[in-house]
Amino acid sequence: MTYKIAILGASGYTGAELVRLIATHPQMEIVALSGDRKAGMAMHEVYPHLRHMDLPALCKIDEIDFADVDLAFCALPHATSQAVIKTLPATTKVVDLSADFRLRDADEFEKWYGKPHSATDLQAEAVYGLTEFYREKIKTARLVAGTGCNAATGQFVLRPLIAAGVIDFDQIILDLKVAVSGAGRSLKEHLLYGELEDNAFAYAIGGQHRHLGEFDQEFSAIAGRPVRIQFTPHLIPSTRGILATAYVHGEAGAVHYALADAYRDEPFIKVLPTGQAPNMKHVRGSNFCHIGVVADRLENRTIVIAALDNLTKGSSGQAIQNANLMLGLDETTGLMNAPVFP
Template identity: 50%
Template sequence: MEGSWSETKSSNGRKLHIRGSVTSSPQSVQFAEAKAEKSGKAVRIGVLGASGYTGSEIVRLLANHPHFGITLMTADRKAGQSIGSVFPHLITQDLPDMVAIKDAKFSNVDAVFCCLPHGTTQDIIKALPKSLKIVDLSADFRLQEIAEYEEWYGQPHRAPDLQKEAVYGLTEILREEIKAARLVANPGCYPTTIQLPLVPLLKANLIETRNLIIDAKSGVSGAGRGAKEANLYTEIAEGIHSYGITRHRHVPEIEQGLSDAAHAKVTVSFTPHLMPMSRGMQSTIYVEMTPGVTIEDLYKQLKIAYEDEEFVILLEKGVVPHTRNVRGSNYCLLNVFPDRIPGRAIIVSVIDNLVKGASGQALQNLNVMMGLPENTGLLYQPLFP
């Protein structure tokens, strides 16, 4: 059967990208013969909020996915438009036009990626058919304590029952829970870069929970496609600045994950910086080792944690991760370095904020939820230069 990216013309002369029902593993056999829609893909996907950067990234990633085919796209302000008019780089994708969320039909949808803004998502997800698998890329279901949600977002949580059901989608850490989940709260980009290295070290009690200092750097796409003066080319190019010092909304998510791992309340110092680049994120993390622990111990622990992982890669000793080496891909590169201050270590972790920090991890999660190999459709190599 045909499994590569080839194409044929449909009878009406439009290009269709057809693939046979390829099966990647026993679990996924069930999809192979189940459904046959226009896309020829087994699983029918809805993308809610397709006019933003995380939505378009889902479309890009799915373009070569053997089993997931998009059958619904919503975007309120762009309703009636094609993906090619909203995102001309996706002009070759033969997809349904965008509809307003209120007009969306879910009868031919098996799973949705919810790429809507924070705050608007709770009501929408509450109203979805219970049969749908959902990966929510907003922050709405990431905080287990709804009181904490209210504190940081300034309004009560409107779907506390769903919150109880939601599984936090840091794939490498919570894979088993994600397998059984119906609603996955996809992690934030900063929390992904921070938890991936720190969770194994905290669990193993190799680093202290105090004086955890995180200096993070992000590309601008994390701010979305909204028209804001602060994100104009002229305001961003050739300069950097810190922002949201002590007040960034990813803080409670980071502290929740680290506290869980440490079985203790963790308070971090977290300072994000905006970089003159579209994609890419680095966290430089300054940690205190517990007494007697060495850099070598940290390195070994991370090696154990990630040596069988596809997407999290501990570099060889001394090699520095660069954000440009993960651009466009789902990889996270990590390493740990000695500090001049005795007893301390420096951890560097990089991702593409739109892929492993958003849409790529979302797809990784849906692969897991659907019983597919986790890397299905995700082995894009980084684009460099």
């Protein structure tokens, strides 16, 4: 069976990544692409690398007949998905790539995003889209909320360690290096080549980053009590990728065992042998995440490092992994392509 797919917000980076990945998916057919500011344009006019694909022209969302759509990927800007998803037929499954449904508490959403949530009924219904940990709920969900790319990377490192109780919950430091595509395609002065090339800098410092809302929500639920981590992201002059380094209080052998045990049967999470560290280029363009564990010279201190592609495993690949489950398909379908190297 072939499922009919709509991509809302197809003119952004995550939308284009969805199109690229679905190109080799044997059971998905793209029937609608929206991009309001570029409506009427062919997709290859916006993204020439997709010229080989037979795709519908970009249109406005209200021009799509959702009666013919089995599943919609919503790759719209934050705070705009709520209004759109409220109007979709109940028969259309939705994977939302924005932040609109990641936080379960409406007050927490307003705290981190600065405005009240306008679809609290859907917020209560949405399933958090970290596939490896919410797989069974995702299978029966109508609405899945994709995680933030930084949030996904940090959680792949820390969730199993908190669940196993092998680290001190109050002594967690997470340092992320994130590529520029994580900031989207819109023009921003600090992302100009002349500003970012030969440069790197921290941002959202001191607990300001919105993905902390996801960390607080998820880690506290696992621990059964509040868990607050120190987290600083850094923008680096790279197009794709995230490298996360977590500094934890815990014995390296126990940390490695907890991670290896948690991901033993996971197709996309690869825990490296003890002492090896991952590399962003080793996962580029793929739905894989590599995790390494290294003992620190200080007693009972361990360094855990994870690498993934922010546009794929951190966003669009994760979205397709979730969509596969929602449609009753093997979750790896269309996603086992090897990373692009060099």
